[in-house]
Amino acid sequence: MKAAALSSYGGPEVLTPSEVPLPEAGPGTVRIRVRAAGVQHFDSRIRGGWAPPFLNLSFPIVPGNEFAGVVDQLGEGVTGFAPGDEVLGYGTLGAYAEYVVAPADQVAPKPDSMPWDIAGGFSGNGQGAHMCLEAMGVGAGDTVLINGAAGALGTFSVQLALAWGATTVIGTASEANHAYLRSIGAVPVAYGEGLVERVRALAPEGVDAAMDTVGPEALRASVEVVKDRNRIRTMVADDAAKELGVPLLGAGRSVERLIELTGLYERGLIKLHLRETFPLERAADAHRLLDTGHGRGKIVLNVA
Known part of the structure; x- marks a missing residue:
C-alpha cells in the first residue's frame, strides 16, 4: 500500500512516498481504509529521532496517530463495527497510509455532518x-x-x-x-x-x-x-x-473522550479550522508547514 514513511531521521525531506506492507487486523483490532490523517507535532518529533519509551522503532516508520476512514476488516472478537462503517480514531503510528490497523476501543463513529478532512484531524x-x-x-x-x-x-x-x-x-x-x-x-x-x-x-x-x-x-x-x-x-x-512545581499531564486518551467531543461538534460547540490540507505524497510539505510554528488551525493529509 502507499504511505508516507521514514527511512531515516531528519528534516521534512526524510518523509517520502513509499510502498509498505498492507497490515492485517488482528484480535481486537479493525483495519481502516484511511480517508484523512491529521498532522501533529508528535509526528515531527518522531521524524526527528525522538520516541516515547514504550516504542521500539525500526525503519521504515509510518507516522500519524489520528485518522478517519472506512472500516475495511474486522479482527477476531470485534463487535459493534461492520465493514463500510465510517469512523475516526487514534493510535500511535501508521496513519500516513492507505490503511491503518487500530484497537477497536480507539475508534468511534464519524458524525454524518463531519467532513473527512475535519474528522482526520479531530481526535489528537x-x-x-x-x-x-x-x-x-x-x-x-x-x-x-x-x-x-x-x-x-x-x-x-x-x-x-x-x-x-x-x-x-x-x-x-x-x-x-x-x-x-x-x-x-x-x-x-x-x-x-x-x-x-x-x-x-x-x-x-x-x-x-x-x-x-x-x-x-x-x-x-x-x-x-x-x-x-x-x-x-x-x-x-x-x-x-x-x-x-506544576503537575505533569499524564496519558489518558479514550474513546469516551472522543465520543464526547464528536457530540459537542454535532451541537455546533466545537469547530475545527483547517490551516491547510495536503495529499499523502506531499506529507513532507505538510511537515515543513507544521515546523514553521504559530499557525492557525489544523494541518491534514487527504489520503483518499
Whole structure:
C-alpha cells in the first residue's frame, strides 16, 4: 500500500512516498481504509529521532496517530463495527497510509455532518485539550488562559473551555491571529514581553486556570497569574513544569473522550479550522508547514 514513511531521521525531506506492507487486523483490532490523517507535532518529533519509551522503532516508520476512514476488516472478537462503517480514531503510528490497523476501543463513529478532512484531524488535539482542561478542573465561571490559542490544540481548548462553562478565555497569539481568536470566543492577547501585565489587565480578578502549548516562558507567565499551580498544565515544557512545581499531564486518551467531543461538534460547540490540507505524497510539505510554528488551525493529509 502507499504511505508516507521514514527511512531515516531528519528534516521534512526524510518523509517520502513509499510502498509498505498492507497490515492485517488482528484480535481486537479493525483495519481502516484511511480517508484523512491529521498532522501533529508528535509526528515531527518522531521524524526527528525522538520516541516515547514504550516504542521500539525500526525503519521504515509510518507516522500519524489520528485518522478517519472506512472500516475495511474486522479482527477476531470485534463487535459493534461492520465493514463500510465510517469512523475516526487514534493510535500511535501508521496513519500516513492507505490503511491503518487500530484497537477497536480507539475508534468511534464519524458524525454524518463531519467532513473527512475535519474528522482526520479531530481526535489528537481534541483529546489533548480534553485531558488538559479536565486535569485543570475547568468549569463554570472560570477565567482561563490558553497560551498558543490559535493553533489546532489551542483552538480546541478555547472552545472546550467555553462549552464547559468558562466565563472568559484569554488566548495568546500573534497579532495576525487576534481576529480569529475573537471569532471562536477568546479574548486575544499578544505574546512577548509584558504578557503578565496584559493578562492581569484583562482579568483583574485573577486567572483560575492556564494551559501552555508554547513553552517554558509561557508556562512561567502562567505561574505568575494563576494562584493554584494544580490548575496549570503544559503540553510541551515538562522540564520547566518540574522546576516550577506544576503537575505533569499524564496519558489518558479514550474513546469516551472522543465520543464526547464528536457530540459537542454535532451541537455546533466545537469547530475545527483547517490551516491547510495536503495529499499523502506531499506529507513532507505538510511537515515543513507544521515546523514553521504559530499557525492557525489544523494541518491534514487527504489520503483518499
